[in-house]
Amino acid sequence: MPPRKPIVGVMGPGKTEVRTEPVDKHVDLAMELGKQIASHGWLLLTGGRNLGVMDAACRGAKSAGGTTIGILPGPDALDVSDAVDIPIITGLGSARDNVNALSSSVLVAVGMGPGTAAEVALALKARKPVILLATQPEAEKFFQSLDASLVHVAADVEGAITHVKALLAAKEAAEAEA
Amino acid sequence: MPPRKPIVGVMGPGKTEVRTEPVDKHVDLAMELGKQIASHGWLLLTGGRNLGVMDAACRGAKSAGGTTIGILPGPDALDVSDAVDIPIITGLGSARDNVNALSSSVLVAVGMGPGTAAEVALALKARKPVILLATQPEAEKFFQSLDASLVHVAADVEGAITHVKALLAAKEAAEAEA
Amino acid sequence: MPPRKPIVGVMGPGKTEVRTEPVDKHVDLAMELGKQIASHGWLLLTGGRNLGVMDAACRGAKSAGGTTIGILPGPDALDVSDAVDIPIITGLGSARDNVNALSSSVLVAVGMGPGTAAEVALALKARKPVILLATQPEAEKFFQSLDASLVHVAADVEGAITHVKALLAAKEAAEAEA
Amino acid sequence: MPPRKPIVGVMGPGKTEVRTEPVDKHVDLAMELGKQIASHGWLLLTGGRNLGVMDAACRGAKSAGGTTIGILPGPDALDVSDAVDIPIITGLGSARDNVNALSSSVLVAVGMGPGTAAEVALALKARKPVILLATQPEAEKFFQSLDASLVHVAADVEGAITHVKALLAAKEAAEAEA
Structure with a gap:
């Protein structure tokens, strides 16, 4: 079998979660990030709903011909983003946040709210390594106090992609050695 | 966006579950079923592990150029089948059986054990509609006593595929009307 | 610490699941069963909702001074039975059926529907050992075809209690030996 | 039926999670907190394992005659604390963190690690309201940046109990009005 494509998770607030910043900035970043992830040949995984960062990242990935996986919290696909190719219907509510975390080789948080914080934690x-993009300084300081070796901060999409590339390469090298 | 490809689930015993019949028959059926599912352009979803019916169905689908999704019970991908393209790592143990059930538009059970019985139930x-292929008569009678309108019995792979086709068409028609 | 009280699970249809028999018979049996479980000093665990067998078993247990645990599927306690002392709010939907199965030392199914079938499977x-009380013959034959050593059939509440007592004693003996 | 006893959750690192402070301080605080929770007639809910804050809180509660609920991550009770009266075996791995969060009326975090951070988020x-006790300043600032109205900081066990009392009273008043 040919090698499996890496799965990169992009997490971030839906509208209801954003408390500290306007959502539009995150939506724009997520769209560009999704596009770049697809361009690098990686699979994109998100929370799958038709709003906020999840939706934008999937739209970006589809615009670059990528494949998108959506891990939905509800018991049906009523709120799935049109830009999700593969909807996984968990029915788990917020317990699905752990499926997002476990299924991603690297996780990028774009913005921050309670749900995104749960996924990062x-x-x-x-x-699993995590990259924080456009999160408040309080988030960076807190997550680095938990585990500095796993938490990376990116200033922009390009910086996030550089981190993802390095982290996937390190993972591949570790697996080849094992 | 182009329409999403339907997801067909194939469930069945790993080695440890089979109690009433030799596993080889189910493995052969699952491989052929996976192949046919891929040939029809549908996505294949299984429990994702590297044994029994799950593994065989994925191998069959890959041999026909299909795409395979594996919903794994453990917290890592150590036991994933080589023939799974997209491993979803749930860490849920047997609670992942419900993710299998919810994420499949149609479920085909090939053989029967406690885990497969949980997925059908x-x-x-x-x-969700279910097709029973090569299950013991006790299973057919029981599940039909629960809900005759949703439980279909297939004598062979061809029969199972005929059922899947009709059930997906009915689903599409119902969604178009809604 | 004094020894922990054993947890006995009672599962069975809520109204919406019953397809083959009138619900009243099961409700009466569940109420008596809950009462007997409490009288023996065991904790009662059910699906916790305010309908059908779950509710009746809890009411029975409370009438005899017992303690009742309800494992709820939803994300809040809106539909909890008044007779549940300890509501565990899972938000897992039907994936909570596996929490019911794992948390019970012995499971008694009173009547049968898809949800109950999932819990038994x-x-x-x-x-885990299972006792079938007032289930259709198809259910008895099917589950015994899966694992005859774990599936017991009871003709009435007294028979079910006799089975529970023997199974708990066997479990205790096995643990003492280990 | 008499009114149900409120459930207060106490979360905090097991040994493996502590990165920023010695664990003993948290263990001492958790034991005293568990004792106070039991003295007020509330039920205690923890992650149920036999280590760190979970174990200590349960021991404290039992020393004051309380009742303790442990929501275990694994598929069996092998690592349950001796001081848990009611072990709920979820088999969900870290997805059980959401069961802890949903089942508690108020959550107290004693110390902080990735698992505790997930539960708070x-x-x-x-x-749900959260009280932070003996957590690093980075944690306080971060969680208050997410939702200042729900996040309370306590300087000691007495302060935490005062918060719990007020939050439970507010909840009861809100429910009486609804």
Whole structure:
């Protein structure tokens, strides 16, 4: 079998979660990030709903011919983004945040709210690397206090992609050695 | 966006579950079924592990150029089948059986054990159609006693595919009307 | 610490699941069963909602001074039975059926529907003993075809209690030996 | 039926999670907190394992005659604390963190690690009040940036109990009005 494509998770607030910044900036960043992820040949995984960062990242990835996976919280696909190719219907509510964390080789948080914070924390608990893009300084300081070795901060989409590339390469090297 | 490809689930015993019949028959059927599912342009979803019916169905689908999704029970991908393109790592243990049921538009059970029985029952609970292929008569009678309108019995792979085709067409027609 | 009280699970249809028999018979049996479970000093675990077998078993247990645990599927306690002392709010939907199965030392099914079938199957998958009370013959034959050593059939509440007592004693003996 | 006893959750690092402070301080605080929770007639809910804050809080509660609920991540009770009266075996891995958050009326975090951070974030996502006790300043600033109205900081056990009392009273008043 040919090697499996890496899965990169993009997490971030839907509209209802954003408390500290206008959502538009995150939506724009997520769209560009999704596009870049697809251009690099990686699969995109998001929370799959038709709003906010999840939706924007998927739209970006589809615009560049990528494949998108959406891990939905509800028991049906009523609120799935049109830009999700593969809807996984979990029915788990917020417990699905852990499926997002475990299924992504690297997680990028674009903006921050309670749901995104849960996903980042669950990723760290599972020893997965996380990249914070456009999150408040409080988030950066907090997550780095939990585990500085796993938490990376990116200033822009290009910086986030550079981190993803390096982290995937490190993972591949570690697996080749094992 | 172009229409999403339907997801067909194939469930069945890993080695440890089979109690009533030799596993080889189910493995052969699952491989052929996976192949046919891919040939029809549908996505294949299984439990994702590297054994029994899950593995065989994925291998069959890959041999026909299909795309395979594996919903894994464990917290990592150590036991994923080589023939899974998209591993979803749930960490949920057997609670992932409900993710299998909800994420499949139609579920085909090839053989029967406790895990497969749980997946069929959870599919019926969610009002999803199920096709039983090569299951013991006790299973057919029981599941039809639960919900005759949702439970179909197929004598062979061709019969199962005929059922899948009709059920997906009915689903599409119902959605177009809604 | 004094020894922990055993947890006995009682599962069975809410109204919407019953397809083959009038619900009243099961409600009466569940109420008596809950009462007997409490009288023996065991904790009662159910799906926790305010309908059908779950509700009746809890009411029975409370009438005899017992303690009741309800494992709720939804994200809040809006539909909890008044007779549940300890509501566990899972938000997992039907994936909570596996929490019911794992948390019970012995599971008694009173009547049968898709949800109850899932709970019985998940219990067998986890190697837990199950007692079938007032289920259709198709259910008895099917589950015994899956694992005859774990599936017991009771003709009435007294028979079910006799089975529970023997199974709990066997579990305790096995644990003492280990 | 008499009114149900409120459930207060106490979350905090097991040994493996502590990165910023010695664990002993948290263990001592958790034990005293558990004792106070039991003295007020509330039920205690923790992650249920036999280590760190979970274990200590349960021991404290039992020393004051309380009742303790443990929501275990694994598929069996092998690592349950001796001081848990009611082990709920979820088999969900870290997805059980959301069961902890949803099932508690108020959540107290004693110390902080990735798992505790996930539980606090999931509680906020579900609009549940949280009290931070002996957490690093970065944690306080971050969670208050997410939702200042739900996040309370306590300097000591007495302060935490005062918050719990006020939050439970407010909840009861809101429910009486609804």
